Amino acid sequence: MKTKNQPPRRRTPLQDTEASLGERTLDVSQQGSGPELSKGLRSRTTRAAGTRAEAGRRRQGPGGRRDNSVQRRLESNERERQRMHKLNNAFQALREAIPHVRADKKLSKIETLTLAKNYIKSLTATILTMSSSRFPDPAPGSKLYQHYHQQQQATGGALGDTEAQPQGHLQRYSTQIHSFREGS
DNA sequence: TAGGCCATCTGGTCCT
DNA sequence: AGGACCAGATGGCCTA
Numbered sequence: 001m002k003t004k005n006q007p008p009r010r011r012t013p014l015q016d017t018e019a020s021l022g023e024r025t026l027d028v029s030q031q032g033s034g035p036e037l038s039k040g041l042r043s044r045t046t047r048a049a050g051t052r053a054e055a056g057r058r059r060q061g062p063g064g065r066r067d068n069s070v071q072r073r074l075e076s077n078e079r080e081r082q083r084m085h086k087l088n089n090a091f092q093a094l095r096e097a098i099p100h101v102r103a104d105k106k107l108s109k110i111e112t113l114t115l116a117k118n119y120i121k122s123l124t125a126t127i128l129t130m131s132s133s134r135f136p137d138p139a140p141g142s143k144l145y146q147h148y149h150q151q152q153q154a155t156g157g158a159l160g161d162t163e164a165q166p167q168g169h170l171q172r173y174s175t176q177i178h179s180f181r182e183g184s
Numbered sequence: 185t186a187g188g189c190c191a192t193c194t195g196g197t198c199c200t
Numbered sequence: 201a202g203g204a205c206c207a208g209a210t211g212g213c214c215t216a
Contacts, residue, residue, distance in 0.1 A: 073193090073194080073195095076193095076194085076195095077192080077193060077194080080192080080193075080194085081191085081192070081193095084191075084192080088190095088191090108188085108189065108190090109189085109190085110189095
């Protein structure tokens with residue numbers, strides 16, 4: 001799997017407003033921005049958003065939006081940005097909660113979700129195994145057991161197969177970590 | 185250069 | 201009604 005550690009690509013509200021309104025298309029590369037800006041940061045948003053905004057205005061036809069409509073759209077864009085930032089923060093927190101992942105290789109979102117899912121399954125199976133060794137017959141009232149059993153039934157699995165064994169989950173988990181590291 | 189990943193904008197729909 | 205959520209479109213960055 002390819003790896004990347006891209007810097008956050010954000011723009012200021014001012015840039016956002018300008019780009020969205022299409023007052024001007026900001027191409028930082030033409031404004032003499034030096035290397036003090038990261039490659040990622042100075043790239044995309046300004047130029048790309050400007051062209052997208054222009055495309056949007058073309059869809060709106062001559063004259064563009066009314067002022068209040070534009071204002072509402074800008075506010076909506078800002079809310080959407082904040083929402084996505086919160087989502088990305090949650091992804092980052094999830095990445096950091098998954099052990100045995102090399103810090104210098106950032107997991108993609110899909111990798112993060114997949115690994116987290118299997119890590120949870122691995123832990124769940126481990127807990128069930130430990131508890132069953134202590135109490136050979138899992139307590140029928142155990143919420144964990146009930147939940148796990150329902151999940152297995154819903155996904156077509158069964159507690160008796162290898163999926164239910166912690167080794168199975170751990171193997172899948174470690175295999176995925178390995179494949180992510182290897183870039184496969 | 186192609187493909188993967190990502191941020192952002194946008195309009196539609198759902199929810200409170 | 202307004203905000204949250206969602207998915208499609210767009211285009212930049214990075215790696216192989």
